[in-house]
Amino acid sequence: MSIRYRMVKKNQVSQLGQQDWIGLGLKVLAHNGVEAVRVEPLAKLLNVTKGSFYWHFNNREELLEAILKEWVNRETDSIIEQVEAAGGDASAKLLHLFELAIQDDGQVENAIRAWAANDSRVAAILDQVDRHRFDYTRNLFLEVGFAPFEATVRARMVYYSLIGEFVLGTRTDRAERLAEVRLQHLILTRRD
Structure with missing residues (x-):
């Protein structure tokens, strides 16, 4: 099942917060299970680099x-x-x-x-x-x-x-x- 999440424009990237990652993580978890909750696929869905993730979390376990x-x-x-x-x-x-x-x-x-x-x-x-x-x-x-x-x-x-x-x-x-x-x-x- 594909996840629909608003694609973030480049000028909105700095406005992404922890809650954006958590919210998307919950959606991915609901549709595809915990194994699908990975940094790189989430970053792609948010239209950001993996580096953006590390501004908010130290690692995947912290996100989970x-x-x-x-x-x-x-x-x-x-x-x-x-x-x-x-x-x-x-x-x-x-x-x-x-x-x-x-x-x-x-x-x-x-x-x-x-x-x-x-x-x-x-x-x-x-x-x-x-x-x-x-x-x-x-x-x-x-x-x-x-x-x-x-x-x-x-x-x-x-x-x-x-x-x-x-x-x-x-x-x-x-x-x-x-x-x-x-x-x-x-x-x-x-x-x-």
């Missing part, structure tokens, strides 16, 4: 570390911050969390999981991310008023469902998907 950190921030920390900033009770927060989670297409998530299968350092970070996301979701179910076991089961159902959807790639249209997560929320937060 920055890509991983950006993913954790975007897909975990930032989402939790958005949910908390929106406020409301635990049920409202869960609904907002579900709605935010389905906005992602899962491509980077799948690429990170594939990368983690062959890199113990990435696997450890992924384990921390999974644990943090799960704990946050479980705690919201606890706040709704469910007993610990029930909150755990509900959090697992939500999290495993989302990750499974990413892996299977079965995405329905946006309106239908939104209706689905709202029904899931209703079912999982009902206290009969």
